[in-house]
Amino acid sequence: VEEMEVLARICRHQFRGDHARTRIQYMRPDPPDGIITLANGEKIYVECTSAVDRRWEKFVLEQWRRHGRLFSLSGFDGKDIQGNRNAGYSVQGMDIDDPAMKEFFVEAEEDRDTMTKHRRHIVDKIEKKLQKTWTPRTNWLCVVVNEFMMLCGSYACMEPVLNEIVQEYRDRLRENHIAALYFVSNNCDQNSWMSFHPIFAL
Numbered sequence: 001v002e003e004m005e006v007l008a009r010i011c012r013h014q015f016r017g018d019h020a021r022t023r024i025q026y027m028r029p030d031p032p033d034g035i036i037t038l039a040n041g042e043k044i045y046v047e048c049t050s051a052v053d054r055r056w057e058k059f060v061l062e063q064w065r066r067h068g069r070l071f072s073l074s075g076f077d078g079k080d081i082q083g084n085r086n087a088g089y090s091v092q093g094m095d096i097d098d099p100a101m102k103e104f105f106v107e108a109e110e111d112r113d114t115m116t117k118h119r120r121h122i123v124d125k126i127e128k129k130l131q132k133t134w135t136p137r138t139n140w141l142c143v144v145v146n147e148f149m150m151l152c153g154s155y156a157c158m159e160p161v162l163n164e165i166v167q168e169y170r171d172r173l174r175e176n177h178i179a180a181l182y183f184v185s186n187n188c189d190q191n192s193w194m195s196f197h198p199i200f201a202l
Helices: 002-021 054-067 099-105 111-130 155-175
Strands: 023-026 034-037 043-050 081-084 088-091 139-145 178-185 194-198
Touching: 002 023, 002 034, 002 043, 002 139, 002 178, 002 194, 043 111, 054 081, 111 139, 111 155, 139 155, 155 178, 155 194
Parallel strands: 043 139, 139 178
Antiparallel strands: 023 034, 034 043, 081 088, 178 194
């Protein structure tokens, strides 16, 4: 369902006035996750992936519910978390219930560190998708990004980083028959941020 919602948002954003005549279809083979069929019959095969660190988000929210405090995002992400709700959590071997760790619940993360960490999440997802076999056709790779983690208040601050990623991966995307990268915010508001980056000339 989430993937089909993302495809519907892409249709509204990319095809604007004509989006009502487009059709989206779920696909079980991977890739793609779905197909966008345009009014003229042209098909676009879309594979979706998420660069949202859900493990870290769930951990942070769990700390808020249980202790009324948010664990700092500074310097950490999901791969640093061990354990679970039943067994208890540790972060890089720290006991988060230790009073001496209290400072880690208030330390803020610099915007630049947040952007660097988020860039790594995006690149990791692109790398994983490039390991799959892509059929030669009009393929788009859609990366859902975390607009809410941008401390600067707007995801637009990531645009130079995304442009850099597109340039870095352009040749490999071409080799894998990926015609475009689409970055879609996890904010589902009508005015949420989206960005389209063609790899081939459309």
